[in-house]
Amino acid sequence: MTMAGEMSMIGSVILALFLAGYLGQQYLPPPKPKVIGLDLGTTFCSVGVFHPGTGDVEVIGDEEGRKSIPSAVSFTSTEVLAGHDGLDLADSNPENTIYDAKRFIGKIFEQELLEQESARYPFKVINNNGSAEFFVTTNQTFTVTPEFIGSRLLLKMRKMAERHLGVPIQRAVISVPAEFDERQRNYTIRAANLAGLDILRVINEPTAAAMAYGLHKVDVFNVLVVDLGGGTLDVSLLNKQGGMFLTRAMAGNNKLGGQDFSQRLLQYTMERVRQQYGIPPTLKEDIHHLRQAVEAAKLNLTLQPSADLRVPLHLEPQGDPKQPPQGPTKDPIIFQAVITRELFEELNADLFQKILVPVETVLAEGHLGKEEVDEIVLVGGSTRIPRIRKLISEYFGKEPNTSVDPDLAVVTGVAIQAGIMGGSWPLQVSAIEIPNRHLRKTIFN
Incomplete structure (x- = not known):
């Protein structure tokens, strides 16, 4: 065979491979996602996946199609109920229905501070060598850890994903508050391990939200994330250079929501x-x-x-x-x-006016004028309240970005990161976080 003939044959083979790949993408069912994204929130939590092929993020609903489940776990004499089933027992079984466990996970408490924190809950919180544990009395008496509570919620979400996707799931990406220290992050990973999940990456909630809004793919520098959920307010100032996010300042109110x-x-x-x-x-x-x-x-x-x-x-x-x-x-x-x-x-x-206090603090600590903020990102269901949106837009003199459902912004970003970790096609532009070890969050009450 001549050289020209060989080249022609190689060219035909390459063309056939490209054609097979193209037809495969067009007509074959895309591979199922193998990595899920998890948002384990203080009040609600969600699970999402990035679909290879389409590049779409899907937030997975429970049996009734609800995209978020309450972060509540209730213990009865016969079963442990998580999510909506757990919350339904909050009024009839208040001393054995645990919620807000995320406030306690991986934290070391002085006795006096733990007593102050637990005074507002109907369930009993005890101190075990500086760690919080929850005291449960059904037909027997026992204690459970905050990471065990987290594991029951994560297990429920894992099962929701497995039922929806029809494949077993063992790997996940999970989000945590930007101010979580190494110990709190490790205990969150431990909760996931108890639910049979291997955590590939832990991503900060404000960074996940910025990714949900597509800010990892556009030319912005200063992003302010206002996260107002059911129980807490977190404000973060992110600085983005190239494909990297750095958290410059954080402030919040952990008793406002x-x-x-x-x-x-x-x-x-x-x-x-x-x-x-x-x-x-x-x-x-x-x-x-x-x-x-x-x-x-x-x-x-x-x-x-x-x-x-x-x-x-x-x-x-x-x-x-x-x-x-x-x-x-x-x-x-x-x-x-x-x-x-x-x-x-x-x-x-x-209470609404209190929202601006941490906003002013992060700008002062980040040495930034409010006119220098490129994007204001809203996260958490309470940012839907019209008066709160108006307050923020009046303060900055421009409208916040509302293109993403604020309840699902974090889980959407985590699912994008899960898709990247799972090697999904088409590849998204990834954002890398630069850990800022010296950052301290300012808390207002």
Whole structure:
């Protein structure tokens, strides 16, 4: 065979290989993702995957299609329930329903500080050589660690992913708050290991959020991430150069979040009930129903100017203190009220204003003027509240980036990173974090 013939044959083989690859990409089912992305949040958590071939990120829902599950685990005499099933028992089984475990994971506590932290919870927190553990009493008494609670949530999300994808999952990327130290990161990895997962990378939540917004692929330098979830506020200033993110400053309030806004509304509603009927709601069942109604109203007020409350209550008469208690009224009364967005904003005006304190701190510590911030990224469901968005846009004189669902920003970024770690096609531009060992987070209360 001549040299020209050989070259022609080699060319044909290469062309055939390219054609096979192209047809394979077009018509063969893409490989299933083997690495999941996990956001283990204080109040809610989510799991996502990056789909090879399409380059899409999918956040996986539970049996009922809900994209986030509450970070709650409840212990009964027969089972351990995680997520929505766990939260459903929070009012009827409060001493054995553990939530906010992320606040305790991997931390070393002085006894006095642990007592202060645990005073606001209905479950019992004990000190085991400086580590927090939760005291559970069902048909037996035992203690569980924060990483065990985390593992039950991670196991539930792993099973959600396996059911949805139809393949076993053993590898994951997980996010943590930027201020987590080495010990807190290691204990988070330990929680994942207990759930049968091998963690390929730990990524900071603000960096994950910036990746979800595609900021690892565009020319920006200074990114401010405002993360306002159910229980905590975290503000981070990221500096991006090339494909690398450096966290320049962090500040926050670990006792400010959506739960506090709901609580203000609940207190107002309970007072309205007392004024209308002369009896404050004291029954667990009544308070549970009011809490659910108030939470739904808060969500509605994000989209609507007003929300209607309609709650059946079995009010317990106060009666004469010398007389035996009469028990709840047989027929429920129907408490009705209209909650306006203006009222909600008024009840929470001082709390909303507190959001700007850590924002000002990170800019001062990062030696940056507010006009030098290229992108303001919103994370966490509470950043949907119109007044909060307005507050931030007025402060900076420009609109924050709202192109990503704030509830799912972190899990989306973690899923992109999981796709990169899994070698997915087409390859995304990866972002590398530069660990900033000397960074300290400023906490406001």
